[in-house]
Every structure is written in structure tokens, then in C-alpha cells.
Amino acid sequence: MIEKKHITDRFIKYVTINTESDPDNPSFPSSENQWDLAKVLVKELTDIGMEDVTLDENCYIMATLPSNIENKVPTIGFVAHMDTSPDFSGKNVKPQIVENYQGNDIILNEEKNIILSPDYFEDLLQYKGQTIITTNGTTLLGADDKAGITEIVTAMEYLIQHPEIKHGKIRICFTPDEEVGKGAHKFDVNKFDAEWAYTMDGSQIGELEYENFNAASAIVTISGKIVHPGYAKGKMINSLHIANEFIASLPPEEVPEKTTDYEGFFHLHNMKGSVEKTVLEYIIRDHDLDLFEQRKYLMQRIAFDFNEKLEQDLIEVDIKNQYFNMKEKIVPVMHIVDLVEEVMKEAKITPIIKPIRGGTDGSQLSFKGLPCPNIFAGGHNFHGRFEYVPVESMIKATEVIVGIAQKVAKKFT
Structure with a gap:
């Protein structure tokens, strides 16, 4: 034909x-x-x-x-x-x-x-x-x-x-x-x-x-404090280390390379940082709307818990819906x-x-x-x-x- x-x-x-x-x-x-x-x-x-x-x-x-x-x-x-x-x-x-x-x-x-x-x-x-x-x-x-x-x-x-x-x-x-x-x-x-x-x-x-998928983007911004490393004890706040802990706090199995079919995920697709500031760029995906909302809440909750522990608002999470x-x-x-x-x-x-x-x-x-x-x-x-x-x-x-x-x-x- x-x-x-x-x-x-x-x-x-x-x-x-x-x-x-x-x-x-x-x-x-x-x-x-x-x-x-x-x-x-x-x-x-x-x-x-x-x-x-x-x-x-x-x-x-x-x-x-x-x-x-x-x-x-x-x-x-x-x-x-x-x-x-x-x-x-x-x-x-x-x-x-x-x-x-x-x-x-x-x-x-x-x-x-x-x-x-x-x-x-x-x-x-x-x-x-x-x-x-x-x-x-x-x-x-x-x-x-x-x-x-x-x-x-x-x-x-x-x-x-x-x-x-x-x-x-x-x-x-x-x-x-x-x-x-x-x-x-x-x-x-x-x-x-x-x-x-x-x-x-x-x-x-x-x-x-x-x-x-239901889809959202998430920008995680982590603030630090740079001090001369020779005199940093009790003063430096290394945003890179906090970023590493934040990443590890998300479910390690819920990433694109370990999920299939209806399974949702958190995908860290870009990161850029220094001691003073680190930015993590995520996409959040799930077919189920309730689970999708839970994923967004989890990211916000992790940031809240970190800020409570650090006794400073060092982590901000900006989530935007993309499509449904x-x-x-x-x-x-x-x-x-x-x-x-x-x-x-x-x-x-x-x-x-x-x-x-x-x-x-x-x-x-x-x-x-x-x-x-x-x-x-x-x-x-x-x-x-x-x-x-x-x-x-x-x-x-x-x-x-x-x-x-x-x-x-x-x-x-």
C-alpha cells in the first residue's frame, strides 16, 4: 500500500x-x-x-x-x-x-x-x-x-x-x-x-x-555557609553534604532504573553545587493520583525534617505540576x-x-x-x-x- x-x-x-x-x-x-x-x-x-x-x-x-x-x-x-x-x-x-x-x-x-x-x-x-x-x-x-x-x-x-x-x-x-x-x-x-x-x-x-504518568518537577535548593576549611569547625555548613543526605532519604528503589509498569519514581536528573549552595532537579512520576500526591508530600516532609534538625531553614523545595x-x-x-x-x-x-x-x-x-x-x-x-x-x-x-x-x-x- x-x-x-x-x-x-x-x-x-x-x-x-x-x-x-x-x-x-x-x-x-x-x-x-x-x-x-x-x-x-x-x-x-x-x-x-x-x-x-x-x-x-x-x-x-x-x-x-x-x-x-x-x-x-x-x-x-x-x-x-x-x-x-x-x-x-x-x-x-x-x-x-x-x-x-x-x-x-x-x-x-x-x-x-x-x-x-x-x-x-x-x-x-x-x-x-x-x-x-x-x-x-x-x-x-x-x-x-x-x-x-x-x-x-x-x-x-x-x-x-x-x-x-x-x-x-x-x-x-x-x-x-x-x-x-x-x-x-x-x-x-x-x-x-x-x-x-x-x-x-x-x-x-x-x-x-x-x-x-501524573508528573511534577521539583527544585531542591540547599543553602550552606563557606568558611576557610582550616578554621571551619562549628562554622562551615557544606550544602553538598546535606544534599547527599537528602538524596539518600528518598526511597532508593523508587528510581527510573529500578521501576516498571505502574510503578512511580523520583528521578534526580541534574545537580549543581558548591559548599555555599547546591541545587537538585527532580522529576516526580506516578500513575496513581493519590500516590503522586504522597510523593510530593514526602519531598516536602524530608525538607521540613532536615530544617528542624539543623534548626535553620536551609532546604527549600519548589514543586510544580506538569501534567496529569x-x-x-x-x-x-x-x-x-x-x-x-x-x-x-x-x-x-x-x-x-x-x-x-x-x-x-x-x-x-x-x-x-x-x-x-x-x-x-x-x-x-x-x-x-x-x-x-x-x-x-x-x-x-x-x-x-x-x-x-x-x-x-x-x-x-
């Missing part, structure tokens, strides 16, 4: 445009280079025949595929994000194409001895005989979420080229800054005007997700998930319905009134040098989008 070379070429065109977002810039978009991909996409959407193609002042692209049936059916949407994660470089991406993969080690960079191995990344073995696109070991790939963009554009193009496939009105949107948590902040749900939508932002083939579990917004409209499950099974894809150990634009959109489950885009090992995507998974994701359009037209006619 979908030509392999066509979807590969489109994907490579997108990932070679640097769109790394900037967590320290409050502007929209947070990096100017996101406009580069946005402009390419606007032209491409126009060229393939999409209507109402718009690019707003905040770098959100929206476009319409009009209905080709007489009966009125629900308007649905598909969403993906243009930025790549600032966790790893997205500049000068040089994709490598591995044809007919045979389950062997893939040398990403011979000079630096960087190897993508199924001994460590076992999921590779399920793609024997397929075409895999990898990095060259020095950057991320950008399948998160340029695979999703590729699939949405290709599906819209296919539907335009095959008017015999009946569908209702379809809206699409490509957002900036999802990777820095702002992707849905300025998403105009009223302008989008769909009854529900799907983010194409999942990982391996078959993933279908309607639960995600979209499950409560999706369960009342579970038919939008059931519909995708049917489409996947008809396409001979085994649905993998599981909670997202993260968040998507769909979480915030669901709370803004646009129910928005998440569908696989096909990539693996996001945010790093070992990221890869099988071309066949992108083709299957494209087929799922087309299948959803058909299914909605049939079910609601």
Missing part, C-alpha cells in the same frame, strides 16, 4: 533538519530552528492537496483533509510534534539504513566503537528481515516524533490519492516543544475543532496507550480506543495496550477537552545515540491512520 522508498525518503528529509528544543527558553517555539521544519511541512502539506494549511505565530501547524462522504461523521484528528529532545544532540543527524537486518550487531560508528547490539537491545530481534534506520552514533535520530509526522503526512497523501477510500473530515496538527513539556500549552482546541484525536508518538509497533494522567478523560469515551484496537487487529498488528511511562501532548490535550490516546510511531531507544526505527513499522502506522479514517466513516454513517 505505502511505497517503502517514499516513506523512507520523507522521514530522512525531516530528521536531517535540526529541531532540538530548548528547556531554558520560555519563547514559543523554544528554538528558532523548529521554524525550518515547520516551513517545509507547510509547503509539503499544500503540495499534496491538504486544505486550510496554517502556521501560527507560535509554530503550530494545522491542516484539513475534507470529508469525501455525504453523511456527517465525527471529525477526528492526528497530532505529532516537530521538536526533538534536548537530552542529546539533534544537530547534523546522519541516518544510516540497514537493509534486510539479520539480528546481528549494527556498527553505528566504527571510529568510536559505538555498536547497536541485540545483546543489550533485545527488541531489535523482532525486526529480522526488515529495513532499520539508525543514527551514526553521534546524535539522536529524531524518530520521536518525526516518524509520527512522516506517517501522518503520508497517510493524508494516500487518502488524497485514493478518493475511493471513504472518510470524514480529518484535522492534523504538528506542535512545537513537546519535549520540553509545552507542546500543548498553546494548542487551540477550538480552532482544531475535532471530536477526538490521536497522537502518533508511541514507540514499538502495536503500542496503544491511554494512561500516562489522561485515563480519567479517556475512559468515558473508550470507543475511541476500541476503534483503534479493531483497526490494528484487522491490519494483523497485535495491540500492546499499556500505560505510558511518560507523557504526551495527548495528556494535556485530553484535559483541554480533546480526548487524545497515543498510537505507536515505531521508533525505539528515544533521546539518544541508539535510537532506531524500522521502516516497516512506519508503514504499518500509516496504514493504521488510514484504517482509522475508514473505520470512523463506516461506524458513524
Whole structure:
């Protein structure tokens, strides 16, 4: 149905445009280079025949595929994000194409001895005989979420080229800054005007997700007092030592590398300090709202207890909520998930319905009134040098989008 070379070429065109977002810039978009991909996409959407193609002042692209049936059916949407994660470089991406993969080690960079191995990344073995696109070991790939963009554009193009496939009105949107948590902040749900939508932002083939973490950030600031170390007894307060005790006071097993499925965690992802001042940056995650609130309380309680013991207010904890579990917004409209499950099974894809150990634009959109489950885009090992995507998974994701359009037209006619 979908030509392999066509979807590969489109994907490579997108990932070679640097769109790394900037967590320290409050502007929209947070990096100017996101406009580069946005402009390419606007032209491409126009060229393939999409209507109402718009690019707003905040770098959100929206476009319409009009209905080709007489009966009125629900308007649905598909969403993906243009930025790549600032966790790893997205500049000068040089994709490598591995044809007919045979389950062997893939040398990403011979000079630096960087190897993508199924001994460590076992999921590779399920793609024997397929075409895999990898990095060259020095950057991320950008399948998160340029695979999703590729699939949405290709599906819209296919539907335009095959008017015999009946569908209702379809809206699409490509957002900036999802990777820095702002992707849905300025998403105009009223302008989008769909009854529900799907983010194409999942990982391996078959993933279908309607639960995600409740999420918060926590900045722990610890104040100390610097005194000449030769005369420090009874006077110096070393914030680094207090920081070490604070870290050790949190449950040691409740960290990302030791948790899975519905288990929540505290993740220390950055720390910077000196004797005088240390700052710890955490993210707090849990699927269960009550446990999520308990985690936030625990951090505040540890700080309070330390300050009591030290008889000084040396520790401050600033916690900000980021997003919430979209499950409560999706369960009342579970038919939008059931519909995708049917489409996947008809396409001979085994649905993998599981909670997202993260968040998507769909979480915030669901709370803004646009129910928005998440569908696989096909990539693996996001945010790093070992990221890869099988071309066949992108083709299957494209087929799922087309299948959803058909299914909605049939079910609601």
C-alpha cells in the first residue's frame, strides 16, 4: 500500500533538519530552528492537496483533509510534534539504513566503537528481515516524533490519492516543544475543532496507550555557609553534604532504573553545587493520583525534617505540576480506543495496550477537552545515540491512520 522508498525518503528529509528544543527558553517555539521544519511541512502539506494549511505565530501547524462522504461523521484528528529532545544532540543527524537486518550487531560508528547490539537491545530481534534506520552514533535520530509526522503526512497523501477510500473530515496538527513539556500549552482546541484525536508518538509497533504518568518537577535548593576549611569547625555548613543526605532519604528503589509498569519514581536528573549552595532537579512520576500526591508530600516532609534538625531553614523545595494522567478523560469515551484496537487487529498488528511511562501532548490535550490516546510511531531507544526505527513499522502506522479514517466513516454513517 505505502511505497517503502517514499516513506523512507520523507522521514530522512525531516530528521536531517535540526529541531532540538530548548528547556531554558520560555519563547514559543523554544528554538528558532523548529521554524525550518515547520516551513517545509507547510509547503509539503499544500503540495499534496491538504486544505486550510496554517502556521501560527507560535509554530503550530494545522491542516484539513475534507470529508469525501455525504453523511456527517465525527471529525477526528492526528497530532505529532516537530521538536526533538534536548537530552542529546539533534544537530547534523546522519541516518544510516540497514537493509534486510539479520539480528546481528549494527556498527553505528566504527571510529568510536559505538555498536547497536541485540545483546543489550533485545527488541531489535523482532525486526529480522526488515529495513532499520539508525543514527551514526553521534546524535539522536529524531524518530520521536518525526516518524509520527512522516506517517501522518503520508497517510493524508494516500487518502488524497485514493478518493475511493471513504472518510470524514480529518484535522492534523504538528506542535512545537513537546519535549520540553509545552507542546500543548498553546494548542487551540477550538480552532482544531475535532471530536477526538490521536497522537502518533508511541514507540514499538502495536503500542496503544491511554494512561500516562501524573508528573511534577521539583527544585531542591540547599543553602550552606563557606568558611576557610582550616578554621571551619562549628562554622562551615557544606550544602553538598546535606544534599547527599537528602538524596539518600528518598526511597532508593523508587528510581527510573529500578521501576516498571505502574510503578512511580523520583528521578534526580541534574545537580549543581558548591559548599555555599547546591541545587537538585527532580522529576516526580506516578500513575496513581493519590500516590503522586504522597510523593510530593514526602519531598516536602524530608525538607521540613532536615530544617528542624539543623534548626535553620536551609532546604527549600519548589514543586510544580506538569501534567496529569489522561485515563480519567479517556475512559468515558473508550470507543475511541476500541476503534483503534479493531483497526490494528484487522491490519494483523497485535495491540500492546499499556500505560505510558511518560507523557504526551495527548495528556494535556485530553484535559483541554480533546480526548487524545497515543498510537505507536515505531521508533525505539528515544533521546539518544541508539535510537532506531524500522521502516516497516512506519508503514504499518500509516496504514493504521488510514484504517482509522475508514473505520470512523463506516461506524458513524
